[in-house]
Amino acid sequence: MITTDWHEELRALTKAGAHYGHPTSRWNPKMHPYIFRQKKGIHVIDLVQTVRLLSEACQFLTVAASKGKQFLWIGTKKQASKAVMEHAKNAKCHFVNKKWLGGMLTNWPTVRRRIWKLQGLEARERNGYMELLPKKEASMKRKQLARLRKYLGGMRHMTRLPDVVVLIGQKEEITALQECAKLGIPTVCIVDTDCNPDLAYIPIPANDDSTASIGCISERLAGAIRRGYFLRNGKRNRLQAKMKHNKDPLVEVAI
Incomplete structure (x- = not known):
């Protein structure tokens, strides 16, 4: 304490x-x-x-x-x-x-894959990949990224239970x-x-x-x-x- x-x-x-x-x-x-x-x-x-x-x-x-x-x-x-x-x-x-x-x-392997997905989308956002996509596809990717950040953002660096x-x-x-x-x-x-x-x-x-x-x-x-x-x-x-x-x-x- x-x-x-x-x-x-x-x-x-x-x-x-x-x-x-x-x-x-x-x-x-x-x-x-x-x-x-x-x-x-x-x-x-x-x-x-x-x-x-x-x-x-x-x-x-x-x-x-x-x-x-x-x-x-x-x-x-x-x-x-x-x-x-x-x-x-x-x-x-x-x-x-x-x-x-x-x-x-209890379903950690599936959650881990979603975290990898979050990390991948964040990397694409940083390197400007999103800007090269068609407007509709880029919008879908950003919505997906926002959702993953909302629920898994605090676990993005978690590699195990x-x-x-x-x-x-x-x-x-x-x-x-x-x-x-x-x-x-x-x-x-x-x-x-x-x-x-x-x-x-x-x-x-x-x-x-x-x-x-x-x-x-x-x-x-x-x-x-x-x-x-x-x-x-x-x-x-x-x-x-x-x-x-x-x-x-x-x-x-x-x-």
Whole structure:
């Protein structure tokens, strides 16, 4: 996490409204351990549990990133779309923030071919090939490119299935969550009071309908991933420096 001070984290999450749950009539009983109380017909999330699990999730992501793992962020609802794109890019991760197309993970070979198609069309656009086509054909190619960018643009550099998936909005991304479960991909997921925490590898109980709440938690998750990559790069640089320092000059001359 960006800071290890629990009091600061509690203040930040409270300010972001992360403790506001859904009406008591819409709750999932499995969220009971993460609910602090009811107030005016609304469940209030226990932010102490949120901070604990957020810290656990950040530690997990940092370790995974330090080992060179690949991450995919998923969040397609309006409140999450912008935050998912921004924080995934900042952490150098893949993302889907417009619409989850069924089979994007379980039918990966087909999706990979569509990504190749996207890359090919983008290359043609860059080298001016589109300008040489008849007007009607060029228009069709541009529409196809726009559609592929919309749904697969955040995955254009993905060459294999992700090692870890970060999900924002369990209800909306249930299909993606089921695909992760089928493939054994661990998930870090924000779960509101109407969600099932058992479906996520690490659930983070919090308000998943508030832009501020989503942004606050996403910032910390992205920071944990960046820290892991920084540790990995630092370790690699130290190893290269050590190898260079210990290089046998006689061997170098012989080569």
